[in-house]
Amino acid sequence: MKRIALIKIVFKNKLAFALIAILAVFSPQCEKPLEENPTSLLTNKVFYQTPNDALLAVNAAYDHLGSGSNNSDFGGVYFNNYWAVQALASDNGNSGRPEPNAVQLAEFRHDASNLMVQDIWEDIYRTINLANLAIANIPGIEMDESLKSRFLGEVHFIRGLMYFELVRMFGDVPLLTVPTEDLSILTISRTPVEEVYAQLISDLQMAEATLPVRYSGADIGRATTGAASGYLARVHLTREEWSLAQQQAEKVMALGVYRLLPDFADVFKIANNNSDEVVFATNFTLNNDAIWETSQFNVRALPLALNRNSNSWEVPTLDVYNIFDDLDRRKEVTFATSFTESDGTVLEFPPHIFKYWDQQAEPSASSGGNDFFNLRYSDILLMYAEASNESNGGPSAEAYEAINRVRRRARFAEGEERNTLPDLSGLDQAGFREQVWLERRKEFVWEGQRWFDLVRQERLKTRVEAAKSGISVDENKYKLFGIPQRERDINPNLSQNPGY
Numbered sequence: 001m002k003r004i005a006l007i008k009i010v011f012k013n014k015l016a017f018a019l020i021a022i023l024a025v026f027s028p029q030c031e032k033p034l035e036e037n038p039t040s041l042l043t044n045k046v047f048y049q050t051p052n053d054a055l056l057a058v059n060a061a062y063d064h065l066g067s068g069s070n071n072s073d074f075g076g077v078y079f080n081n082y083w084a085v086q087a088l089a090s091d092n093g094n095s096g097r098p099e100p101n102a103v104q105l106a107e108f109r110h111d112a113s114n115l116m117v118q119d120i121w122e123d124i125y126r127t128i129n130l131a132n133l134a135i136a137n138i139p140g141i142e143m144d145e146s147l148k149s150r151f152l153g154e155v156h157f158i159r160g161l162m163y164f165e166l167v168r169m170f171g172d173v174p175l176l177t178v179p180t181e182d183l184s185i186l187t188i189s190r191t192p193v194e195e196v197y198a199q200l201i202s203d204l205q206m207a208e209a210t211l212p213v214r215y216s217g218a219d220i221g222r223a224t225t226g227a228a229s230g231y232l233a234r235v236h237l238t239r240e241e242w243s244l245a246q247q248q249a250e251k252v253m254a255l256g257v258y259r260l261l262p263d264f265a266d267v268f269k270i271a272n273n274n275s276d277e278v279v280f281a282t283n284f285t286l287n288n289d290a291i292w293e294t295s296q297f298n299v300r301a302l303p304l305a306l307n308r309n310s311n312s313w314e315v316p317t318l319d320v321y322n323i324f325d326d327l328d329r330r331k332e333v334t335f336a337t338s339f340t341e342s343d344g345t346v347l348e349f350p351p352h353i354f355k356y357w358d359q360q361a362e363p364s365a366s367s368g369g370n371d372f373f374n375l376r377y378s379d380i381l382l383m384y385a386e387a388s389n390e391s392n393g394g395p396s397a398e399a400y401e402a403i404n405r406v407r408r409r410a411r412f413a414e415g416e417e418r419n420t421l422p423d424l425s426g427l428d429q430a431g432f433r434e435q436v437w438l439e440r441r442k443e444f445v446w447e448g449q450r451w452f453d454l455v456r457q458e459r460l461k462t463r464v465e466a467a468k469s470g471i472s473v474d475e476n477k478y479k480l481f482g483i484p485q486r487e488r489d490i491n492p493n494l495s496q497n498p499g500y
Contacts, residue, residue: 048137064127080296083448090450091467096312112482131159153210160203227280242391249384258377281371295368297356308365319467327420
C-alpha cells in the first residue's frame with residue numbers, strides 16, 4: 001500500500017517554504033523495517049539534477065527532525081516522544097494519563113515493545129536515510145561548489161546528530177552510511193558503539209569545518225559551525241573526554257555570536273525562537289497551513305483543567321518542582337500551579353510545565369509554535385564548567401564565571417534582580433560538580449536532557465528512586481533502552497540489550 005508524501009520545511013525566519021513530491025512510501029498499515037521501501041528512493045535518474053533539487057533534499061532531512069510532514073506516522077524525531085521519553089524515564093516526569101507505554105516508562109517497567117521508544121528509533125532511521133540520500137547524490141549535481149559544501153555539511157550534521165541520539169539510547173546500533181536501496185537492510189546487524197561514535201564524530205567534524213557561523217534571511221535556523229562544535233562538546237562530555245569537551249565548548253564561546261537572553265522567560269517567547277541564545281533548535285511554527293508544523297508541548301504538557309488543547313499527558317514530579325528556590329526565575333517560568341482566566345476565574349492544579357506556552361502569541365493554546373531547543377548557550381556554559389572542573393582537577397576562575405552567568409540570569413525577572421542564587425566560590429572539585437549537575441537540572445526541565453544526564457552521571461537509580469516513591473530501577477538494564485522488538489522480529493540479526 002503506497003501513498004504520495006509531501007515534504008515541507010519551515011525555518012523560523014518567517015516561513016521559507018520548499019515543497020516537493022517524494023515518491024511513494026509505505027503507509028502505516030504496511031511493514032516498515034527501518035522504514036524505507038526500496039522503491040521509494042529518489043535516485044539521480046529522476047531527481048538530484050539541479051541546485052534546487054539539492055536544497056529540497058537537505059530540507060527533507062530537516063523536515064524529519066520536526067514536523068515530519070511526509071512521515072507515515074505522527075511527526076518527526078523531536079516532535080513529541082523524544083522529549084517525553086527523556087522526562088518520563090527520569091526523576092523529572094510522570095505520566096498524567098493511564099497510557100500503558102508512558103506509565104511503563106515512568107515506572108521503569110518498559111520493555112522492548114514500548115511504542116514510544118520504537119517511534120523514536122523509526123523516526124531517527126528515516127532521517128538518517130534521507131541524509132544518506134543527500135550525501136550520496138548531491139556531489140554529482142553541477143552547482144556552486146561553496147553552496148554544495150554547505151549543503152553537505154548540513155546533512156552530515158543531521159546524520160551525526162541522529163547517530164549520537166541512537167548510540168546514547170541504544171548502544172550498538174546498525175550503522176548505515178549509504179541509502180537503503182535493497183532488502184539487505186533486513187539482515188543488517190548492530191555496529192559496536194566505538195565505530196558508531198567514530199562515524200558521528202567524523203560527521204560533526206565535517207559539518208564544523210564547512211558550515212557558516214550564522215545565516216541571514218530565509219536560511220536562519222539551519223545548522224551552523226557553532227551547532228556542530230556544541231554537539232561535539234556534548235559528545236566528548238558524554239564520553240568523559242573532558243579536555244576535548246572543554247575545547248569544543250570554548251570554540252562556541254569564542255565565536256562571539258551567542259549570549260544568554262537577559263530574562264529566562266524571554267527564551268520561550270515565540271518571537272525569540274531563533275535568538276542569540278539558540279545554538280541549534282528544531283523549528284516549529286504557529287502557521288497551520290500544513291500538517292504537523294506545530295509542536296506538541298501545549299497539548300501534552302499543559303493541564304487538562306485549562307479546558308484548552310491541553311491534556312496533562314506528561315507531568316513533572318514534585319521532586320523537580322521542589323528543587324527550586326521560590327525566587328529562582330526559572331521556577332515561575334517552567335511551572336504553574338494555577339491560572340487566572342480573563343473573567344477572574346482561578347484554576348488550580350498540581351504543577352504542570354508552562355515554559356513552552358507563549359500566552360501572548362497563542363492565548364488559546366490551540367497549537368504549539370515554540371521550538372524544541374536542541375542546544376542552548378546556557379548548555380555550552382555549563383558543559384564548559386563541568387569539563388573544565390574535571391580536566392583541571394577543580395574549578396578555575398573561568399569555570400566559576402561560566403556557571404555563575406547561568407545563575408545570575410536566573411536572579412533577574414523583568415529587569416529586577418532578586419536576592420537568590422549568589423555567585424558560587426570556594427568549592428572543591430566534588431562540590432563544584434554537584435552544583436553544575438544541579439544547575440543543569442534546573443535549566444533544562446523538559447528539554448530532552450535529564451535521562452541522558454542521569455545515565456552518564458551514574459545516578460539514574462538513586463535519583464529516580466528518591467523522586468518516585470515505590471519505584472525500583474534496575475540501573476544495569478535501564479542505562480539503555482531495548483532494541484524495538486518489532487525490528488528484531490523482522491531482522492533476526494539484531495541482538496538485544498541486557499535485561500530486555
